[in-house]
Amino acid sequence: MAESQLLKTAREHALELEQGVNQVVVGQEQAVRLILIALHARGHVLLEGGVGVGKTTLLRAFSKALGGAFGRIEGSVDLMPNDLLYSAWVNADGKPVIDPGPLIAHGEDTAVFFFNEINRARPQVQSLLLRAMAERSVEAFGQEYRFPHMIVFADRNAVEKEETFELSAAARDRFLFEINISRPVADEIRRKLIFDPAFHDVDQLLSSIGKPLLDYRQLNELDREIQQNIYVSPEIENYVVRLWDASWQPAEMGIELEDIYVEDLVIAGASVRGMSAMVRAAKVCAWLDGRDHVLPDDIHTVLLPSMTHRVFLSPVYEGRREQIMPQFVRALRDNIATP
Numbered sequence: 513m514a515e516s517q518l519l520k521t522a523r524e525h526a527l528e529l530e531q532g533v534n535q536v537v538v539g540q541e542q543a544v545r546l547i548l549i550a551l552h553a554r555g556h557v558l559l560e561g562g563v564g565v566g567k568t569t570l571l572r573a574f575s576k577a578l579g580g581a582f583g584r585i586e587g588s589v590d591l592m593p594n595d596l597l598y599s600a601w602v603n604a605d606g607k608p609v610i611d612p613g614p615l616i617a618h619g620e621d622t623a624v625f626f627f628n629e630i631n632r633a634r635p636q637v638q639s640l641l642l643r644a645m646a647e648r649s650v651e652a653f654g655q656e657y658r659f660p661h662m663i664v665f666a667d668r669n670a671v672e673k674e675e676t677f678e679l680s681a682a683a684r685d686r687f688l689f690e691i692n693i694s695r696p697v698a699d700e701i702r703r704k705l706i707f708d709p710a711f712h713d714v715d716q717l718l719s720s721i722g723k724p725l726l727d728y729r730q731l732n733e734l735d736r737e738i739q740q741n742i743y744v745s746p747e748i749e750n751y752v753v754r755l756w757d758a759s760w761q762p763a764e765m766g767i768e769l770e771d772i773y774v775e776d777l778v779i780a781g782a783s784v785r786g787m788s789a790m791v792r793a794a795k796v797c798a799w800l801d802g803r804d805h806v807l808p809d810d811i812h813t814v815l816l817p818s819m820t821h822r823v824f825l826s827p828v829y830e831g832r833r834e835q836i837m838p839q840f841v842r843a844l845r846d847n848i849a850t851p
Contacts, residue, residue: 515804519741522726522734523800526552529577529725536573536717537566538704539696545800546691546817547574551663552796554735555688555789556645558821559667560834565693569714571626571665578731579724580623580661585614587632587669593640597652615644616657623661623728630666631676638683641666645686661728681780681824688789689817742795743805747851751808754848755815756787759823767843772836777829782822790818808850816841 526548533544550557551574559567568584575582585596596615603609611617615625627633627641641664644650649658666687669676684690696702705711758765759781763774782790794810801810820837829836 516737516741518734518737519799522730522737523802525726526800529574532577532721532725533570533573536720537570538711539698539701540566540570540693543570543691543693546689546814549793549796549800549814550689550691551578551731552735552738552799553688553789553792554663554732555793556664556666556686558684558687558690559665559693560690561667561693562695565695567665567667567693568626568628569717570693571624572714572718573721575624576718576721577725578623578728579726580728581618581621583614583618583622583625585627587627587629587637589632589634591633591637593636596637596640596644597650612652615641615650616652616659618659619657620659620661622659623663625659625662625664627664627666629669631668631678633677635677635680638677638679642683642686661731684821685783685786687821688793689814690821691817738795738799739792741804742798744791744795745805745851748806748808748811751848751851752787752791752811755811755844756782758844758848759819762840762843765848767840767847769836769839769843772829776826777836777840778823779826780824782819786818786822790814793818812845815845819844 530544530548534541537544547557547570561567572582585591595613597613598616599611599613601609601611630638630641640650644659644662645664648660648662649656651657668679696705711717754765758767760778761781762778767774769777790811791806793814794806797810797813798804798806816838819841823837823840825833825836
């Protein structure tokens with residue numbers, strides 16, 4: 513099947529966007545590619561990583577490159593659901609003033625919304641965000657606010673455990689990817705980030721992204737076009753189903769991990785939603801590489817970020833999730849026969 517002009521032109525713009533973001537946020541090429549995939553697959557993203565590794569800068573760069581608005585809120589134990597929707601204050605004349613909150617402030621122009629330290633917010637706040645993610649709308653001031661183009665990014669405070677509220681299994685499953693933003697390891701890049709003044713002023717750095725490189729308002733239509741035109745063979749379908757089975761019953765599928773009793777490792781594997789989302793992402797990965805069909809390499813590219821937050825471990829292993837899940841996913845990749 514000949515590729516449509518829409519898909520060809522959109523891929524050129526997507527790769528131009530990727531190049532532009534990589535010039536602003538250096539040393540995070542893998543994370544940038546995965547976020548690019550998530551945007552085109554229209555999936556929300558959990559970000560993992562320490563403080564000050566550039567998560568906000570990365571998302572602001574994507575937002576500017578998309579031409580849409582960027583919304584942000586900080587999680588805290590005293591945050592209430594209404595704080596997402598409005599803020600009330602008293603002006604100099606002593607009159608109350610109500611302003612739209614960060615979730616609805618930009619309305620349909622919202623392209624990227626960042627919830628920083630989501631696990632410091634109470635479950636009621638998380639629930640409102642989940643509804644906004646699922647329906648891309650909320651009700652406030654007696655009317656419905658819609659943001660059809662919004663992708664939500666959230667990160668968790670992984671250091672401080674007091675006054676935190678971990679995401680439920682259902683909440684985690686709403687996110688397409690969990691992406692790790694780690695500090696760069698290449699010495700040249702680390703020195704550049706520390707000593708080059710160009711990377712010290714974020715606003716000046718982002719100004720290097722001039723006009724929008726991709727129209728965020730076209731991504732929903734583009735997603736439909738990608739999903740309809742990228743082919744998944746029966747062999748790849750069978751492979752994905754075997755991976756799914758292995759996420760639930762790894763011991764029966766021959767998965768072995770050093771110093772881990774695999775029979776007691778998993779409480780629940782990936783959901784139907786999770787596996788279908790992974791296939792959607794794999795199609796985007798194939799499209800970005802200029803192919804009209806999915807290969808095992810496409811599945812492998814999105815396997816870890818799609819599954820790492822969706823496999824639920826027994827309590828004895830949950831505390832070691834960050835170490836175990838990469839090993840587990842690599843074992844799935846290496847032990848389940850590829851077509």
